[in-house]
Amino acid sequence: xxxxxxxxxxxxxxxxxxxxxxxxFSDSVNNLQWxxxxxxxxxxxxxxxxxxxxxxxxxxATTVATxxxxxxxxxxxxxxxxxxxxCAVNNAGGTSYGKLTFGQGTILTVHP
Amino acid sequence: xxxxxxxxxxxxxxKRQSVAFWCNPISGHATLYWYQQILGQGPKxxxxxxxxxxxxxxxxxxxxxxxxxxxxVDSTLKIQPAKLEDSAVYLCASSWRQGLSGNTxxxxxxxxxxxx
Numbered sequence: 342x343x344x345x346x347x348x349x350x351x352x353x354x355x356x357x358x359x360x361x362x363x364x365x366f367s368d369s370v371n372n373l374q375w376x377x378x379x380x381x382x383x384x385x386x387x388x389x390x391x392x393x394x395x396x397x398x399x400x401x402a403t404t405v406a407t408x409x410x411x412x413x414x415x416x417x418x419x420x421x422x423x424x425x426x427x428c429a430v431n432n433a434g435g436t437s438y439g440k441l442t443f444g445q446g447t448i449l450t451v452h453p
Numbered sequence: 454x455x456x457x458x459x460x461x462x463x464x465x466x467x468k469r470q471s472v473a474f475w476c477n478p479i480s481g482h483a484t485l486y487w488y489q490q491i492l493g494q495g496p497k498x499x500x501x502x503x504x505x506x507x508x509x510x511x512x513x514x515x516x517x518x519x520x521x522x523x524x525x526v527d528s529t530l531k532i533q534p535a536k537l538e539d540s541a542v543y544l545c546a547s548s549w550r551q552g553l554s555g556n557t558x559x560x561x562x563x564x565x566x567x568x569x
Contacts, residue, residue, distance in 0.1 A: 372556055372558075381562065383561070383563060384496070386557060431556075439501075439556055439558075442498075445494065
């Protein structure tokens with residue numbers, strides 16, 4: 342099956358700093374989503390971005406599908422940005438039926 | 454618009470007991486997923502329904518796990534008998550349709566299971 346690798350595994354920032362999270366995937370995709378998992382366990386959709394660039398406030402994401410990677414940018418980080426960020430993809434080929442395969446996540450801690 | 458609803462939110466059971474989790478997807482969503490997330494890992498798909506039919510249950514431990522989606526709306530995931538390694542968060546998700554562009558998947562808050 343498709344492999345998804347996220348880096349870095351852990352990231353510690355001071356409030357106000359910028360960061361970049363990376364997601365590499367091993368095959369072509371027709372769905373790529375970035376999620377933020379809050380302390381209560383819920384996965385919050387950040388972006389649906391199988392290709393191109395999107396921005397939402399302090400967050401933006403870019404997926405270069407031909408090179409099989411996606412980047413999530415967080416600018417002017419706040420303590421509320423802390424949590425786990427997951428990249429998840431759906432393999433465009435095969436028999437994945439639309440299911441998402443998740444990476445291992447990046448644990449972000451933002452200190453005041 | 455209401456999101457994906459799950460219950461119970463938390464459950465503690467002894468090993469070898471049984472437990473059931475319930476999910477109500479977003480209205481109109483044909484595809485429903487159950488994921489298992491063990492602490493420190495990303496979620497893993499257990500089973501996927503399209504309406505009330507199963508399209509992928511390849512990672513469901515069928516000797517102890519079962520799931521159904523009667524009438525193509527609500528779904529129930531059951532574990533019987535539970536093992537210690539089943540301690541995890543069980544996440545339900547739904548999407549409008551499967552395998553196509555623009556198919557954003559939305560997750561519920563999850564059901565936390567602790568097996569002691």
